[in-house]
Structures are given as C-alpha cells and as structure tokens.
Amino acid sequence: MTHPDPAPSPKIVVTPDSFKSTASAEDAAEWLAEGVRSVIRDAQLVLTPMADGGEGTSSLFEGERICLPTTTAAGRLTEAEYTFHAPTATAFIDVAAASGLPAVEDDPVPLTGDTYGTGVLIADAQTRGATRIVLGLGGTATVDGGTGILVALGVNPLDAAGYQLPPGGGALEKLASFDTAKVNVPAGAVEWVLLTDTTAPATGPQGAARVFGPQKGAGPEDVETLERGLARLCEVAEVDPQTPGLGAAGGVGIGLTWLSTMLHGDASHVHIVPGARAVADSNGLAEHVDGAALVITGEGRYDGQTGTGKVASVVGELAREAGAVFAIAAGSFEEASPEGTLAVTLPDVEDTREQLVRAGAEIAVAYLNTSTVQG
CATH class of the missing domain: 3.90.1510.10 (Glycerate kinase, domain 2)
Structure with a gap:
C-alpha cells in the first residue's frame, strides 16, 4: 500500500513596512512571522522587511x-x-x-x-x-x-x-x-x-x-x-x-x-x-515571492494613498504575479483592499508586538481556511 506524499510546507513571505514610530519593518516582520508560526508550525518563513521611502527606508x-x-x-x-x-x-x-x-x-x-x-x-x-x-x-x-x-x-x-x-x-x-x-x-x-x-x-x-x-x-x-x-x-x-x-x-x-x-x-x-519598487529591487523581493503560497505585508493605515506607490500596493502586485495569496495587516482600513485579499485589522491592545503576533496568527488561520475551501 502506497501512502500519499505529505503536503509540502508552505512558503510564506512576510514583508511589511514599518508601523510609524511603534515598530520597525524588521520588528514587524519578526512579530507577524511569530504569529504565523504559532498556527502553521512547518511553514517556510522568509522575512523581507520593506519600505517605500518613508521612515526606516x-x-x-x-x-x-x-x-x-x-x-x-x-x-x-x-x-x-x-x-x-x-x-x-x-x-x-x-x-x-x-x-x-x-x-x-x-x-x-x-x-x-x-x-x-x-x-x-x-x-x-x-x-x-x-x-x-x-x-x-x-x-x-x-x-x-x-x-x-x-x-x-x-x-x-x-x-x-x-x-x-x-x-x-x-x-x-x-x-x-x-x-x-x-x-x-x-x-x-x-x-x-x-x-x-x-x-x-x-x-x-x-x-x-x-x-x-x-x-x-x-x-x-x-x-x-x-x-x-x-x-x-x-x-x-x-x-x-x-x-x-x-x-x-x-x-x-x-x-x-x-x-x-x-x-x-x-x-x-x-x-x-x-x-x-526601488527597495523591492534592492532586497530581491520578487525572487523571494516566487513560489510562495502566501505573502503578508503590513502598514499602519490602509487608505486612498496606499495605491499610489506605497508598500502594500507594490507587494500586492508581486504576490498576484506569483499566484500567491495576499494578506495585509493594518492598524485601520479606510478603503477596501483589493478583492481576494486577506485583510486583518490589528487588535485593539496596547502592546505593538502582541498586536502583530495576533494579526499574524489570524492571517494564518484565514489562509488555511481559504486553502481548504479552494482545495
């Protein structure tokens, strides 16, 4: 009797912007990834902090x-x-x-x-x-x-x-x-x-x-x-x-x-x-996203200016080109995110690290549910 091969561990790219003065892009990536790992323990996590010319670039x-x-x-x-x-x-x-x-x-x-x-x-x-x-x-x-x-x-x-x-x-x-x-x-x-x-x-x-x-x-x-x-x-x-x-x-x-x-x-x-785009070219984000099942970004506020060249819009384009599920964690959503995006609002707690860990876990659960429905 042959056994089916186990499902491969999903490649998940975590590539957030900084959250103004509360979390650097590096910290945000670490904490979102920690939340993902608490749900999808065998995930191949790739952390690629991002910026768009603002603080932390x-x-x-x-x-x-x-x-x-x-x-x-x-x-x-x-x-x-x-x-x-x-x-x-x-x-x-x-x-x-x-x-x-x-x-x-x-x-x-x-x-x-x-x-x-x-x-x-x-x-x-x-x-x-x-x-x-x-x-x-x-x-x-x-x-x-x-x-x-x-x-x-x-x-x-x-x-x-x-x-x-x-x-x-x-x-x-x-x-x-x-x-x-x-x-x-x-x-x-x-x-x-x-x-x-x-x-x-x-x-x-x-x-x-x-x-x-x-x-x-x-x-x-x-x-x-x-x-x-x-x-x-x-x-x-x-x-x-x-x-x-x-x-x-x-x-x-x-x-x-x-x-x-x-x-x-x-x-x-x-x-x-x-x-x-310049930061993505510099850190090889397109290569990291290639073959990813899920791409996660994050920023303080998702609003009307997001689509004019900010991190979430560029990461979203690269995720779609790679055929990956795209997720955004944000402090608030003042505009609807693109159709098919997993959009998670940061929980209302004081500690930034806890906010991002919990958001990462919520995204991971939503991704698993999406994968189950699609699969």
Missing part, C-alpha cells in the same frame, strides 16, 4: 550607520542616522530622520517647519565621499519645497528686497530669487535618487499642500498659503509643478531639481522613482 540598505547631531523640522537640536555605503559612494538618507513628523507631532509646524536638518545629513555624507544620495521622501513634517536643504547647502532664498526668507513654506509666496554665492557645489552636484511613496504633483488638488498639508497640521488657510508658496517656488525654480512625485515630502524635489539644474545645466542628475 535607509536602514534597509547595506552600509555603515552614521549618527550625528542635526535639527528637527522645528529647528530644535536632535540626532539622526543615515546609511553610507562606501564601496558605491552612496548615502541612503530618510528625510523623516531629521525632518519627520513624530518629533513635532505635539506641536506641528506646517508653515515654519523646514528641511534644514536633512541638509546637514546630506552635507555630512558628501564629506565622507558620497557622490550619490538616495533620499527617502516620506513621513516629513514640512512643506518647504526643499528650501531648508538648500539653506544647509549654502543657498539662501530671498524676497524682492533682497532679504533672506524665514524658514518654512509659509514664506515662499514672497520668494523672488536665490543667493548662490556660498553654494556647496560638491554636495549639490551629487547624483540624486528621490524615493517617493506618492505620485502627487507639487501643486493642485492632488498636490503637496492640499493632500498632505492637513496631515502636518495645516488648517484651511495654511493650506492655501502653502499652495501659493509651492506654486511660486516652482515658478522661480522653473520646475513643472505637475511632475509626478514632485509633491512628496512637501515638495523637496522642487528645490533639489532647481539646485542640480543650476549646477549641471539640466535635470539629468535627479531621478524621481517609486520608493517601494
């Missing part, structure tokens, strides 16, 4: 972690880290590391917040030998069009009377010109790779001020002020405000495109690319 790249003093979006002293990969002369920097929302969440600075602190990191990276800066454009507290970075690199925005503008996007509508007498040419002339988590343009109904301003504490009048400021910046910088992705990180790409064009004569040294 730079830590997923290979290289030395550099920590140095800088300033928050509100101009207060802080410390921030980035990754420097010497063999390729590449620095991986999250704008959120210095200029992120968590540091000013209790006292938002939508009109006066700036990216000067990120510029300090960029200048430091160049002194270490970086000729290529990969900048993660997500999770910022600012809508300054990247002018804070410009100031840190020696470029001063001026009003019509020749006075330097105060920090932040609230003053940009008065912009008349830039003083470039003290520009840090080596830092400004690097190859820029801007990782976006959105396709939003700089201005308009889907632009940086109107879509992301309220998330950064901007009221209705503030939003209109920031909208006028970004429009004026694009005009002075001679940058097309409707360029997809230019609205990421409060329009950081505007200032950097102007700077690079001023130094090189064109914008060929600025590359605006989808962050989640």
Whole structure:
C-alpha cells in the first residue's frame, strides 16, 4: 500500500513596512512571522522587511550607520542616522530622520517647519565621499519645497528686497530669487535618487499642500498659503509643478531639481522613482515571492494613498504575479483592499508586538481556511 506524499510546507513571505514610530519593518516582520508560526508550525518563513521611502527606508540598505547631531523640522537640536555605503559612494538618507513628523507631532509646524536638518545629513555624507544620495521622501513634517536643504547647502532664498526668507513654506509666496554665492557645489552636484511613496504633483488638488498639508497640521488657510508658496517656488525654480512625485515630502524635489539644474545645466542628475519598487529591487523581493503560497505585508493605515506607490500596493502586485495569496495587516482600513485579499485589522491592545503576533496568527488561520475551501 502506497501512502500519499505529505503536503509540502508552505512558503510564506512576510514583508511589511514599518508601523510609524511603534515598530520597525524588521520588528514587524519578526512579530507577524511569530504569529504565523504559532498556527502553521512547518511553514517556510522568509522575512523581507520593506519600505517605500518613508521612515526606516535607509536602514534597509547595506552600509555603515552614521549618527550625528542635526535639527528637527522645528529647528530644535536632535540626532539622526543615515546609511553610507562606501564601496558605491552612496548615502541612503530618510528625510523623516531629521525632518519627520513624530518629533513635532505635539506641536506641528506646517508653515515654519523646514528641511534644514536633512541638509546637514546630506552635507555630512558628501564629506565622507558620497557622490550619490538616495533620499527617502516620506513621513516629513514640512512643506518647504526643499528650501531648508538648500539653506544647509549654502543657498539662501530671498524676497524682492533682497532679504533672506524665514524658514518654512509659509514664506515662499514672497520668494523672488536665490543667493548662490556660498553654494556647496560638491554636495549639490551629487547624483540624486528621490524615493517617493506618492505620485502627487507639487501643486493642485492632488498636490503637496492640499493632500498632505492637513496631515502636518495645516488648517484651511495654511493650506492655501502653502499652495501659493509651492506654486511660486516652482515658478522661480522653473520646475513643472505637475511632475509626478514632485509633491512628496512637501515638495523637496522642487528645490533639489532647481539646485542640480543650476549646477549641471539640466535635470539629468535627479531621478524621481517609486520608493517601494526601488527597495523591492534592492532586497530581491520578487525572487523571494516566487513560489510562495502566501505573502503578508503590513502598514499602519490602509487608505486612498496606499495605491499610489506605497508598500502594500507594490507587494500586492508581486504576490498576484506569483499566484500567491495576499494578506495585509493594518492598524485601520479606510478603503477596501483589493478583492481576494486577506485583510486583518490589528487588535485593539496596547502592546505593538502582541498586536502583530495576533494579526499574524489570524492571517494564518484565514489562509488555511481559504486553502481548504479552494482545495
């Protein structure tokens, strides 16, 4: 009598984004996997932390972690880290590391917040030998069009009377010109790779001020002020405000495109690319997903912006291409997930680890039930 071969252990890929300031992508992957393993004990688990250009992106790249003093979006002293990969002369920097929302969440600075602190990191990276800066454009507290970075690199925005503008996007509508007498040419002339988590343009109904301003504490009048400021910046910088992705990180790409064009004569040294795709290419996610039975991702909130290039949308595409079951664990679902997705809301408990372990177990149970029904 012959016995049927036992069912092979399912290959399960766990590839979440970070959960804002509560769990890194690495921790989230570990804890979701722990929950899966409690239900499917023989699973072949592959953990591939993900990011889309927001908080935690730079830590997923290979290289030395550099920590140095800088300033928050509100101009207060802080410390921030980035990754420097010497063999390729590449620095991986999250704008959120210095200029992120968590540091000013209790006292938002939508009109006066700036990216000067990120510029300090960029200048430091160049002194270490970086000729290529990969900048993660997500999770910022600012809508300054990247002018804070410009100031840190020696470029001063001026009003019509020749006075330097105060920090932040609230003053940009008065912009008349830039003083470039003290520009840090080596830092400004690097190859820029801007990782976006959105396709939003700089201005308009889907632009940086109107879509992301309220998330950064901007009221209705503030939003209109920031909208006028970004429009004026694009005009002075001679940058097309409707360029997809230019609205990421409060329009950081505007200032950097102007700077690079001023130094090189064109914008060929600025590359605006989808962050989640770039990270997936770097960590070999497509190869990991190949042959998987189940692919699990996670993020803090699944909403209307998820489909514009965030981790869940990219992971979902790869899962579907591989013929795998796709699951999402999220703190909340403000939009319906794609048909056929296993969507699990994190349980309402205090401990983040427990939330994710329990979500992983719930996904595993749902997957087994789905497999039984389909099989």
